[in-house]
Amino acid sequence: MxxxxxxxxxxxxxxxxxxxxxxxxxxxxxxxxxxxxVYNDYGQSAAEVTVEITTAVNANASVIRARQLLAHDHAVTLYYARAEAIARRAHLLAVASKNATRISQTRTAYYAARARTGHAAAVEKAARAALANTVAVVTAAIRARHYRxxxxxxxxxxxxxxxxxxxxxxxxxxxxxxxxxxxxxxxxxxxxxxxxxxxxxxxxxxxxxxxxxxxxxxxxxxxxxxxxxxxxxxxxxxxxxxxxxxxx
CATH class of the missing domain: 3.90.1010.20 (Sufe protein. Chain: A)
Structure with missing residues (x-):
């Protein structure tokens, strides 16, 4: 040969x-x-292709995980926001009572609660940005595989x-x-x-x-x-x- x-x-x-x-x-x-x-878009409208891509993005493991993290961080923010509201009401009642000790104690507790809420909100904001970036990256990758x-x-x-x-x-x-x-x-x-x-x-x-x-x-x-x-x-x-x- x-x-x-x-x-x-x-x-x-x-x-x-x-x-x-x-x-x-x-x-x-x-x-x-x-x-x-699924990547062959022949005969499909732009709307149909978008639905197809969106479905694939939503099923992506990285996107699912990023959404779970955001949901968790959002729940944490809500929890601390409620705690802050309670601390604020307690401080306002203390101010109304004109009791200096209570005012000082509740003010410290309120400021601490407000700080925790602010931190949680910052973490949630970062998680939201991370989700948006993940969705954008995954969407681009999936869209790049489609052809007509x-x-x-x-x-x-x-x-x-x-x-x-x-x-x-x-x-x-x-x-x-x-x-x-x-x-x-x-x-x-x-x-x-x-x-x-x-x-x-x-x-x-x-x-x-x-x-x-x-x-x-x-x-x-x-x-x-x-x-x-x-x-x-x-x-x-x-x-x-x-x-x-x-x-x-």
Missing amino acids: RRRVRAGTALLAGTAATLAPAVAAQPAHAAANPGQS PVDGTWTGDVAQYFIPDTGLEPVQVRITVYGGHVSDVTAPVYVQTGDSGGYNSSAIPTLLEEAMTAHDTASVAGVTGASETSGAFAQSLKSALVKGGFKF
């Missing part, structure tokens, strides 16, 4: 004479899949790999998106002649089948004996998916 050495993520601007001719993508015919990913595929035909970049004694060889993938999902995958560019043609004649059809069952991702298992072709195929497929609005 010939040893193949991959050339990374280089892209090919042109094609060689040994390349397969460009083939137009097949017409889209698949129906929209109702079981789409665009129906149409999308051609990936030409990816190339290196074959000893031969040089760089290209692979290109084209997808058709219909109903927010990949409905067709073709390979308009790949080497069909020589030793590489022998590998590709079996590898490319297998990779196309894998791409169709990859659930709108570039997760193709690859073909034994054609690992470099498989890697370049996945690279080009991913670029086509990105052009079609999918995220990774």
Whole structure:
């Protein structure tokens, strides 16, 4: 078996004479899949997406914990506020009694209660700010994972790999998106002649089948004996998916 050495993520601007001719993508015919990913916003309104994101944010463990802390700190503030109110009433009664000892004692107790309330309120304010920050961070992270595929035909970049004694060889993938999902995958560019043609004649059809069952991702298992072709195929497929609005 010939040893193949991959050339990374280089892209090919042109094609060689040994390349397969460009083939137009097949017409889209698949129906929209109702079981789409929660991150796939195809066919949804902005309001529906917002509800989806809000639901995910509310279920986030960090957000739940931050809300629990705020609820606790708010309860503490209310407790000390009630204690302060009681201390204030006692002090006002002492003032009305004109008893110097009572006035002094109740004033000290009232000021201490007021200080505890102020501290609790400051802690609650910090917890509220922490919650707002947590919600903002989590919301941004969840929103960043959402995507909205665009129906149409999308051609990936030409990816190339290196074959000893031969040089760089290209692979290109084209997808058709219909109903927010990949409905067709073709390979308009790949080497069909020589030793590489022998590998590709079996590898490319297998990779196309894998791409169709990859659930709108570039997760193709690859073909034994054609690992470099498989890697370049996945690279080009991913670029086509990105052009079609999918995220990774």
